[in-house]
Amino acid sequence: MAERQAKLLPSAHQAPLPLQQLILTEPPDAEAVPMDVLFVGGGPAGLAGAIALARMVKADNEAGGDLGDVQIGVLEKAGALGEHSLSGSAVNPIAFRTLFPELKDKDFPFRRPVDAERVYFLTESRAIRMPTPPTMQNHGNQIASICEIVRWLGEKAEGLGVNIFTGFPAASLFTEGKRVIGVRTTPSGLARSGDPGSGYAPPTDITAQITVLAEGTRGTLSQAYLEWQKVTSQNPQIFALGVKEIWETIKPLDAVVHTLGWPLPRDCFGGSFMYPLSRNLIALGVVVGLDYKRTSDDVHEMLQRMKSHPLFRDLLESGEMLEWGAKTIPEGGYYAIPERRHGDGLMIVGDSAGFVEVASLKGIHYAMQSGMFAARAAFDALKRKDTSSASLKTYDEMVNGSFIAKDLYRRRNMRLAFQESNFYFAGFKAGLMTVTGGALPGGRIHSHDDAEVPREVTPSQPFVPDGKLTFSKLDAVFKSGNATRDDIPSHLIVGPDITPEVAEMYTHMCPAGVYERDGERLIVSPANCVDCKATDVLGPRWTPREGGSGPKYRQM
Amino acid sequence: MANIFAFVETRGTDVRKVGLEAVTAARMFADKSGGGEVHALLLGPPGIAAKASQIAQYGADSVIVVEHAGLANYNPEVATATAADRIKSGGYRAAIFSTSAQGRDLAPRVAARLGVSVVTDVLSFEIDGESIVVRHPMNIGKVIATVAIAAKPAVIAMRPNVIAPAQNAKPGKVENAQPAIDPASARVKVIETRTGGGGKLDLAEAPVVIAGGRGLKAAENFKLVEDLAAAFGNAAVGATRAVTDDGWRPHSDQIGQTGRLVSPELYIAVGISGAVQHLAGMRTSKTIVAVNRDKDAPIFKVADYGIVGDVFEVIPALTEAVREAKKHH
Amino acid sequence: MKIAVCVKRVPDMDVRFRIGADNVSVDEGGLKFDINDFDAWAVEAALQLKDKNPGSEVTVISLGPDVVQETIRKALSMGADRGIQLKADKVPFDGLVIAKALAAELKTGGYDLILFGKMAPDSSAGVVGAMSAELLGLPCVAAISSLEIANGKGTAKRELEGAQEIVEFPLPAVLTIDEGLNAARLPSLKGIMAAKKKPLEVKPAQLSEPQLSIRKLELPPERKAGRVVGEGAAAVPELVRLLQTEAKVL
Secondary structure, three states: OOOOOOEEOHHHHOOOOOHHHHEEOOOOOOOOEEEEEEEEOOOHHHHHHHHHHHHHHHHHHHOOOOOOOOOEEEEEOOOOOOOOOOOOOEEOOHHHHHHOOOOOHHHOOOOEEOOOEEEEEEOOOOEEEEOOOHHHOOOOOEEOOHHHHHHHHHHHHHHOOOEEEEOOOEEEEEEEOOEEEEEEEOOEEEOOOOOEEEEEEOOOEEEEEEEEEOOOOOOHHHHHHHHHOOOOOOOOOOEEEEEEEEEEOOOOOOOEEEEEEOOOOOOOOEEEEEEEEEOOEEEEEEEEEOOOOEOOOOHHHHHHHHOOOHHHHHHHOOOEEEEEEEEEEEOOHHHHOOOOOEEOOEEEOHHHHOOOEOOOOEOHHHHHHHHHHHHHHHHHHHHHOOOOHHHHHHHHHHHHOOHHHHHHHHOOOHHHHHHHOOHHHHHHHHHHHHHOOOOOOOOOOOOOOHHHOOEEOOOOOOOOOOOOOOOOHHHHHHHOOOOOOOOOOOOEEOOOOOOHHHHHHHHHHOOOOOEEEEOOEEEEOHHHOOOOOHHHHHOOEEOOOOOOOOOOOOOO | OOOEEEEEOEEOOEEOHHHHHHHHHHHHHHHHOOOOOEEEEEEEOOOHHHHHHHHHHOOOOEEEEEEOHHHOOOOHHHHHHHHHHHHHHHOOOEEEEEOOHHHHHHHHHHHHHHOOOEEEEEOEEEEEOOEEEEEEEEHHHOEEEEEEEOOOOEEEEEOOOOOOOOOOOOOOEEEEOOOOOOHHHOOOEEEEEEEOOOOOOOOOOOOEEEEEOHHHOOHHHHHHHHHHHHHHOOEEEEEOHHHHHOOOOOHHHEEOOOOEOOOOOEEEEEOOOOOHHHHHHHOOOOEEEEEEOOOOOOHHHHOOEEEEOOHHHHHHHHHHHHHHHHHOO | OEEEEEOOEEEOOOOOOOEOOOOOOEOOOOOOEEEOHHHHHHHHHHHHHHHHOOOOEEEEEEEEOOOHHHHHHHHHHHOOOEEEEEEOOOOOOOHHHHHHHHHHHHHHHOOOEEEEEOOOOOOOOOOHHHHHHHHHOOOEEEEEEEEEEEOOEEEEEEEEOOEEEEEEEEOOEEEEEOOOOOOOOOOOHHHHHHHOOOOEEEEEOOOOOOOEEEEEEEOOOOOOOOEEEEEOHHHHHHHHHHHHHOOOOO
16 A cells, blocks of 8 residues: 655646747748737736737827738637636726726726725634725725626727637747747647547647737746746745635625635635625635645635635525636735746736736736736837847836836735745734835745645545535536536646545645546546646646637626 | 417328327417317328318317328428418418427418418417417527517417317318419429338427436447336437437437427436536426436436436336336326 | 528527516626527538539628627638628517518529528527528528538438438528538638628618517526435335326326
8 A cells, every 4th residue: 555645745746847839949830820919818918918009009000100000919718708817806997097098987897996895804603803904905996807807808909900819729839049939829629539520620820020928827838938938036936726706695795805714724825805796796705825735725615615604604695606716816926027028029918927916916907007018018119120039128127117016016025924934923924014115024035836835635624515505616617607528638737646645635726626536546627627727836737728618707 | 259270280191299289279279269260281192181080189170181192291382382372361360380390491481471470489378459479488498488479360380299189079171172382393392201210209299208418428328218218108218419419319319409399298317417508408398307426417406306326227227117107007 | 602691699598597677678788699509500501512612602691780790700700701781770579570681681692592590599489591581482491400512402401300301402592500410610810810801791671560579578487496306226216106196297
């Protein structure tokens, strides 16, 4: 009988990033579709960038400029815009106002302004009201559904002539020396064996003068580029996993609510959020750092258990869950941002660059603003007819001089404070940082790659969902709108030495039930995957698959 | 007092059950509107005339028999022209068809030829003064529409199996007539009607439907379902889209939004998870039984009775139990 | 060959619908729309004929407000050549009104073949194709699951209950397409870009007075909650007892 492990190190069982398939040195097909600027990812960053660029080109042409017809493309892996977008969210409207100066706040795709806010510390039976930490104050922000934001931005982009290609995931970067010259998309219609099945459509090659990677959290091509070009950051990027549900309720919710404490274990970083989208619609979820300490820690189960707390149960009882979803969030902050986010023919924007401020749970306005800066840099580069790294450097300069860098710098150690110690002591430290604008305690806190954080091997806790308030992962995936074909080939690269303990850990790590342990074996059901990327951080590596696979979020 | 027209669907020299449903519906209609006459149109090859008395049993005051050698197979243009001509000249208040495969082709064409609208897949009808009001499912059965028909005649195609053919003997005076156009002149020619494996009960007509899904694991395991159907004696076998897509069963067996709509007395779902598009095809069944090994399968939410278990154990046991129960009838 | 395909923009059916405040329409808030699956198969059938008969032209027609242009563009991105929008504020409920408007347009086109999907899931009526054919005085074969065209004639198969009809017909003709005929091709990236440049004509729809009107829409009654009778073969006797005594179906 195999010796039982006491501690498990996720990185020991992970495969490396498959660079040879992500970075191509062969030339694109002769039939490649030529684009001028290609945004990889149709989220807020990519769409804001495409819109900003289209406007600049239009204005320039109208003023007699010589750019002419600039082909702008946006590649999106989901079958329709918004279907893979998930966020809380309480949005800072600043980027919308900057991008659309001619519109008023009431024209933007927001649900309602944040008015009341409450923070609670939960125990199993009680909810203790806490003062709202300044970092979490949402005054002036708007509650929104990121799906609605993305669909709204998409319409604006199409109206400006941007080519939006949904159902076309980018699988690899084409390169010439150090320069990125385009993208190859995934094929579709492969049989489980990986050979072409009926309905096979081959990959499409696209060339671009400038490729902007806007892939969102844990972007595959972004990681590949940075590794290939050996671009580092002071700290490794670290992640949290958010699991979220949308409920239709009979009782209304009158405030934005955040909680800390139960049911998260004391040494887990994270908490919950609950936002009113409308009188009878609420969004709620739990966000937990992926440096959790036990193999049996299961974020989906934490959310399910949390709903039985009177604070939530009273609202949800007699309501109905409409949607479920999951996504990771980059939490490394300032020190985890790559040292450069540009190269020859390339820029990286949004979550892929790590522009997320975790203390306030904000990323959308940073994503959009960074997309807009990239658009500016791209426009100038096209005018100069110089798309080299030196020319695109202005993108980094703009970001560094903006509120993106300033905000992230101010909160630079916040999350990291929680990595090393007891949550409450860490909370005190975090409070100190807030009050002193990050000056105290000083210095950079070194952080560890999530996969390098060892976990205690612990037995699974029993979890019996009732199907009305709490749900199994299988039910949950159904509610994400996931209708991926059952016989899709696996897009997940399993690493070495998958012991039963590792398999068991994977079953808890994945919120969508992709992994199951059957005795000694790991069973993988890739069709369940909702592209949250937790697997890429701690387990089998995620690679792009057939377009339109995965969830179909509607109001997340 | 208004006369009602009924189209009696046939296949060769057989009258189909949906044809009798149309006559029964027309009879109900006539009785509701003050007791008018029911005139039924019966088209077919030589030998069909003998079925006129059966039609009378179900409430036809007169049966218009069009017997012609050229009508061995369905002839859409003859049926359309003949029905339309008779309906126009007869001044009927309503014309009842069935939403069978044939009816879906015939009813709209007759209506268009008459310059009136048509409502298909009708669940029920009422007379409201000058209007006829019918109920008809929309959005794959997720919404029920109550529709007022202002047209005269009102052309209605009933959903199969919603009206049970009822004996209500009437004179059934036979009138022999000619097809409105020469069958040989029709442009669309049905050159063959191929029946699938003689004597199989059709899904839309069977009082019991047993459907198999992916849970059966392989095409040959459908034998389990067929054995259970045989034990019932009056059951038809259906399938889910997953299974017909994989080629285990023909497309015509698929029950669901894009396939067959069924409404039997008893529906048994074997190894079916209960995808929304399947439920749309059977949710109006009177009693639904589900057998699936996954207790969280959505099918259990619509089933009146469920058994959580291995279909390979449960279905044979059920087959034996049904055989026993039928023995003691 | 000149082929016309009539397409409809329909909402995704995988949702819980809400009846609008007026009680006679479905609340469209939050609904996602796409081309009717049956119509997509009809477009595919037309494109396959075009592939076999180079020089053919496929025209896509849709009746409705300006949003239907998205649906026409989708068909264009699959490979259709030109589109026509018959503009109307809403898609009428009465299939005869739609058929009349389409027939008025189709009459002028000199088409060898006119294709429809067998039915649209929202109206769940399945009448427009057959009615249009009748109004045009053209032969019609409805709900076909296989098709061959050669030398100005066609052969098709129709699924009946427990049987199949093999049908021959001359061109020009109207066909309505059922599931199983083909699988609709996905638009290629090039196809999506090319679609933007293909002609899309907008004309007013000629709408007649409807003879059908919706009195009300309602959600079907909830089925009474059922129950799991037991586990495994051991539950069979109880199930049979319930079917005999309670449900009275055995």
